[in-house]
Amino acid sequence: MTEDARIGDVLGWTFQDGVYELTLDQAPCNEIGARMLEALEGFLDSITPNLDSAHALIIRSALRSGFCAGADLRALYRGLQEAESASGRRQLAQFIDRIHAVMDRLDTLPLVTVGVINGICFGGGLELALTCDILIAEKSARFAFPELRLGIVPGFGGIPRLKREVGNAVVRDLLLTGRSVNARKAQAVGLVSQLVPVGEGLTAARALAKQAAKFDPTARVAAKRFIKPLPRAELHEEKRLFLELASRPTLMEALKRFVESEDVRPYLP
Numbered sequence: 001m002t003e004d005a006r007i008g009d010v011l012g013w014t015f016q017d018g019v020y021e022l023t024l025d026q027a028p029c030n031e032i033g034a035r036m037l038e039a040l041e042g043f044l045d046s047i048t049p050n051l052d053s054a055h056a057l058i059i060r061s062a063l064r065s066g067f068c069a070g071a072d073l074r075a076l077y078r079g080l081q082e083a084e085s086a087s088g089r090r091q092l093a094q095f096i097d098r099i100h101a102v103m104d105r106l107d108t109l110p111l112v113t114v115g116v117i118n119g120i121c122f123g124g125g126l127e128l129a130l131t132c133d134i135l136i137a138e139k140s141a142r143f144a145f146p147e148l149r150l151g152i153v154p155g156f157g158g159i160p161r162l163k164r165e166v167g168n169a170v171v172r173d174l175l176l177t178g179r180s181v182n183a184r185k186a187q188a189v190g191l192v193s194q195l196v197p198v199g200e201g202l203t204a205a206r207a208l209a210k211q212a213a214k215f216d217p218t219a220r221v222a223a224k225r226f227i228k229p230l231p232r233a234e235l236h237e238e239k240r241l242f243l244e245l246a247s248r249p250t251l252m253e254a255l256k257r258f259v260e261s262e263d264v265r266p267y268l269p
Helices: 034-053 073-082 085-107 124-129 158-165 168-177 183-188 201-212 217-227 232-246 249-260
Strands: 002-007 011-016 019-024 056-061 066-068 112-117 120-122 134-138 142-144 194-196
Touching (some): 002 034, 011 034, 019 034, 019 201, 034 085, 056 201, 066 112, 066 124, 073 085, 073 249, 085 124, 085 232, 112 201, 120 124, 124 158, 134 183, 158 232, 183 194, 194 201
Parallel strands (some): 019 056, 056 112, 066 120, 112 134, 134 194
Antiparallel strands (some): 011 019
């Protein structure tokens, strides 16, 4: 059975031979704001009744600019600017609760989830990638957590998930320097499983998904649950810390500089 669907101009997906392929497609670089969040929620709601007939999910970008540049900072700035202080904080807390729920659902899907990373994979984009079981990086990929320049920490669950995948020294390096690392470095520290030439990520992911279909589904789900536990307590603490830091005027000042920047790609570290 082959199935395909689309949610506006944000994302689309196909289903064939037990594999879902989710394609992010929102210019300029798949920023995660209200529209992307709603689309991801819609995708998950659509596939949940049919998970027994699937064994893998591939997440990729249709854009040459990259996988995802992170949170939609312009929308965040407008939202905080237009709302009263207390109201703005409540709206931000609600958004963070929803994005955590989406990330947790992706993280714990009873499927083998494969992220295909090209170009920019920063901030919230890296947090989305970290929900995947396996990451395949094209040689153009670059990874970063630049949130400290805004006066905040990653808020979509990135720190606990990165700590789950790599050594704490790597976490400190990425978080405290804000610098980006290339695909080769990401593979060397264990963040990325496969490194492939530009344009070959989807082919590699499809091969991996085909391999995953060979094994008993009950054993696959049990193994995933055992080797990839959800760090719930740390996720809750990260959310609390993010909202505490985001309540300071430092965030609005940094967002204002970002919005007013004339840099073509101001999200680059």
